[in-house]
Amino acid sequence: MSTQQGFERRYQAPEREPIIEVDERLFLKSAARSFYVLEAFARSPRPLSLAEVAKGAKISKSAAQRVVQTLLVLGYLERSPTGTGVIPGRRILDRSFDYLRSNPLIERATPILTELRKTCGERVDLSLFDDVTILYAIRLQSKRETFYATLSGRRMPTFATAGGRAMLACLDDRHADDIVRRSKLAPLTPKTLVDPALIRQRVEEARRDGYAYVLEESLLGEIVVAAAVIKERNMPVGAIHIAGSLADWSAEDFRKRFAPLAIEAARALSG
Amino acid sequence: MSTQQGFERRYQAPEREPIIEVDERLFLKSAARSFYVLEAFARSPRPLSLAEVAKGAKISKSAAQRVVQTLLVLGYLERSPTGTGVIPGRRILDRSFDYLRSNPLIERATPILTELRKTCGERVDLSLFDDVTILYAIRLQSKRETFYATLSGRRMPTFATAGGRAMLACLDDRHADDIVRRSKLAPLTPKTLVDPALIRQRVEEARRDGYAYVLEESLLGEIVVAAAVIKERNMPVGAIHIAGSLADWSAEDFRKRFAPLAIEAARALSG
DNA sequence: GCATGTGTATCGGCGGTCGATACAACCGTT
DNA sequence: AACGGTTGTATCGACCGCCGATACACATGC
CATH class of the missing domain: 1.10.10.10 (Winged helix-like DNA-binding domain superfamily/Winged helix DNA-binding domain)
Known part of the structure; x- marks a missing residue:
């Protein structure tokens, strides 16, 4: 086997x-x-x-x-x-349609994300765990977005995204560290954390809080909170992201307001 | 196949x-x-x-x-x-990402559709012409949608969709008739028009009005208006759809209100 | 026990693919 | 107008990569 x-x-x-x-x-x-x-x-x-x-x-x-x-x-x-x-x-596109349709997670996630998008008014994403990268599968945009923020199929480094860190927090330290070690730690913005020790600290925070957040680490002006969707055995399969603009929110307000919603939605999808 | x-x-x-x-x-x-x-x-x-x-x-x-x-x-x-x-x-999904990113139409359409979605508040789609079928490439959902209404890569018959008819209206009669003739004229709902003569009539209407609309022909309770995006020589390449619910709108109001917006957006993308 | 499903593994022979090569058409330059 | 650079297209013999029948281990269910 x-x-x-x-x-x-x-x-x-x-x-x-x-x-x-x-x-x-x-x-x-x-x-x-x-x-x-x-x-x-x-x-x-x-x-x-x-x-x-x-x-x-x-x-x-x-x-x-x-x-x-x-x-x-x-x-x-x-x-x-x-x-x-x-x-x-x-x-x-026919094949990606088949993919999305064949994946039960996507189907179950769609109504939940739609609801979440409605209550938040911010961008809501479902990403899938794929080792050193995450892969956006569903993206529900808010008013204004960059082109790439609307495309599913986009990959981003696990270590520098909220969803990625939320999923790293589900793994044991050795596995999480291994992923970070094998990642190309190139900064996406001036604010991207690339020091493995700092990243690990954020992962531990996420493990404690049940959600992760990043502040302008993948896009300047953007704050994202995310919670992991897990299968049995704490294995992360994906994450739910809520992304907003620092033009609209203070980081504190955004986290306080949206983190519980992301956690709740992720829990509804887990197991 | x-x-x-x-x-x-x-x-x-x-x-x-x-x-x-x-x-x-x-x-x-x-x-x-x-x-x-x-x-x-x-x-x-x-x-x-x-x-x-x-x-x-x-x-x-x-x-x-x-x-x-x-x-x-x-x-x-x-x-x-x-x-x-x-x-x-x-x-x-990586390949579909490449596809979407390689297609200039998609990139140009994204901000226009986003804007359209914001002003309409209804579902907005970009479909691509592909002979007897149309292919949804971008889908910006409204509040509540069925799962399949959210998936890009979905195909629908050209003859029974608003975007399809708007695109048929760009072709000469012989070509449009040929497409209808080669289509499998199976009704999607009890209200789907399957009589080639009636379809042709609707196509001519669309040619006259500059947009097409369908009433519950692909989904009960749904009204859609659409305008074709054309390249040079009137060749249709895609269509912009605006879809709403008959629970919210009368057919007349919906057409009056949204058809001009679809036409304008399609024109901005054409040529 | 047997029947039927699953995925995995082997091997000789045939034929599908390899890739160098040549060609037509279209550009710009000079 | 001949050039050197593209572009895509077409050909053909030789080799080796794939074909597919076959057998196996392991699960089911009755």
Whole structure:
């Protein structure tokens, strides 16, 4: 049962090494290549020429040609309207629809988040735990937002986000420290904490209070409170974020007012 | 499924045949197989066993085993938390993020939709034209919504949605009729129009008025107005929808009030 | 016990893919 | 108008990666 590595590896206790590297004989290199091509757009979100695709996916031009042709047919790539190059295709959204629909957490969370958004009037997010990053799955924006604050699928470093810290607080110290250690501790704003000791202190605070908060650590002028959604065994699966602007709130008022709401919503989703 | 057959064909004038059948020699069957596996979850959004994957993707159990192993490693599939079977993986959301971020229309539309949502207080959607279906790309929900009304990536039939009809109104009659003809005219609610003549009449109305509306045709109790976003040559690329509840509005009031807003927003995005 | 489900593992042979290479069309420059 | 730089397209023989039948371990339920 404990075969399979790769993905679950991230969820293993940090002292454990991956048991077996993935079975080389079952890994389809040619299938993986297609995904490498799609992933090239993560690095440069613009139309890519065949040569750029080849370079981005680290495959030969011939291979890129075949993959691109195939993905065009399937709809996972489209020809750029500018006439040259290809861009991600609409069919990708179908798959994300399947993902969201297949995930019971998302379905259960939606009405709760909607309600929360209504009572708060601030931005409300559901993020998913994924090792050194968190992944926004649902985002209910408030009045004004930056473009990226509206996109689900965005990843952020676990160590520098309220939801991330709330989830770290659910793990044992060793595991949490391991995640911080493996994180690239690059500041997102001048106020981002990058000292592991300070981060650990905030995580311990979160463990004590039942919620985490960050002040302008991922976006200047923004305050976020978050509470973790846990499965059995205290395993964090996601977090509920409430984000507001320091133009509207003092940090103290914001925490006092919204932290209990985040905690309550997270508890309703847990277990 | 009709995935085969090429994407471009859909955008051609209906009298034109697909120019080039996809070059068989460039189409990577083994790469396509992986996507067939992911697409199996569109039909049954629950954990699938290896045998079900094989059946859903129409491949052998051995092939399914290899594909599943590969996609698990890449993160596009995950083991079901129930212990048996696999489900779509989080990594899919990364790709949809890339898609949304790569699409200039989405980026330009986001602030406009946000503003629109604020002034309307009702649900606001951006849909993309895709032949017989439309595809919701951005959804800004109002207070209360059904789960599916919140998911981007959802597809709806073009003929039965306000945005779809607004886009049909941009095409010439022959093309619009062709789309209706190729649509599966199954009613979504008791009020869905399925008579091609009646649909055409509504499309002509939309062409005259500059916007389309539907009354309980896709969801009982819901009224939607929509205006098309066009590129050059009147080619529709998407539509802006404003959706409200008949519990709050009379049909007349809703149209009078919101149609101009949808038209204005769509015009700001066009060209 | 047996039947039926799950996921995992093996291996020889066939054929699908590899990638160098060549080509047509379109740009700007000079 | 020939150039060097793109772009996407097309071809083909050789190799090796994948195909899929098959067998296994382990759970269920009756």
